[in-house]
Amino acid sequence: MDYVFDAPPVDRELLDFAVRLVARAGRMSARGFFGGDWHSRRKEDGSEVTEIDVAVEEFIRAELTRRVPDDGVFGEEGGSTGGTSGRRWVIDPINGTTYFTHRVPLFTNDLAYEDEYGPAIGVINMPLSRQMVVAGRGLGCRVLSGTDLDLRSGRRAQVSERTGLGGARTLMHNPAGWPEELLSALHRRVFLVPSSGMIAALVTGWADAGVIAGPPMGYEDVAPMPVIVGEAGGRVTDLGGTPVLEGDMSVLVTNGRLHDAFVQLVKDLPRSRDWQALADGE
Template structure:
């Protein structure tokens, strides 16, 4: 039996919070290279990351005090409700610090039935894709709000494949990019999934993800009509190597990765 649709109020609340947090990050964003620190894993962190996550944690604690929260910058906080909010204040920090406007604020809710709400807000481009389990996905582009739907492209040689960068991919992912067929573009990160969910790309190939990178996409991509799995075709990946598609191109994408599924 499929899980019940999520409360529409939760989708609206998450969307508002992600968009407000995105506005926090824009206080620091500039089309020039910014100074940043370095996390233990070698990835950059900025004052904007911390400020946006601080904002989201404070608002979530006020609105949903019994819910747990996990975020990229500050780890886990416990809750008694059985629900957990997942925060990535700036997905694509390397883009952010280099003045590239394709970074996103990601927010997700996971409840007892699994991924429930997902929001990806791209503040520098004024774009948001928000989805709730059983409620579809919406794309807001500068106030023009429409349903978010994947494309109907069914041929690999007509598809656009997006990735975040070759250096992140395992060998099978790198080999996939060398195969004839799709148009390949980079600078993906969270924005790559937005492109798939809104029909502007057909495949997003990603690797080495944490929960906060992928959690919103587990709602957004299916609710927009697409499919998201690991490289072997297993659904619902919460970390690791991930491929998202418009659905029609999923088997061809797995084929590029050498999967027999």
């Protein structure tokens, strides 16, 4: 499911609803972060979950049921709820639960909306820094700060204009589990920066690219990316160049101008066709 630039714009009121909903979810998670009255446990896949993850997702689901009862919903904690409209919302109530449980204020609240044309709305909320990256198909990408949720007052996001791979500011997410071949190849060509907040950094132009190559991401982790990155002028795929929502859940996000060069760099690696085996350390 690639991003369709020439599809009709998404409804502005629906985008505004999504923004305000995620802001409320962010306040819930912030209260949980500072309140501390919760426990975490390991799920079957080894990832962490807390009562706050579950409560935030249940809140978002309830609000979606009230506003758009015919739409489907997929959430990290509650799974899939079928709808009749052919449209779907994707929820990651706390993206970065490990940050949350270790009291590191870098988690986000993520929401995406998909219609008959594909990705239509993406919202990534950083509740403790009070910033939100928001995009609607055909409506652009904006960064909102503080308590002002008016899309018209947000700063318009735009990717960088760098065209050469040499020295490109490239963010790495969780590089400890990366294949040595990939780290070495990138280190020789680009300027690597370990960092969170990859999408916000890219769409505001201070990073030129970002790579996630460790354990596979979940669909809910990547669902907001196509519309946010696309509306800011960038491009997002997996490391092999496949649209990110159809790929192996690795992530390559760039300003667009650098994308083909990054994909070629990965393709030139030994065993690049067996990329997931490399990422899993096999």
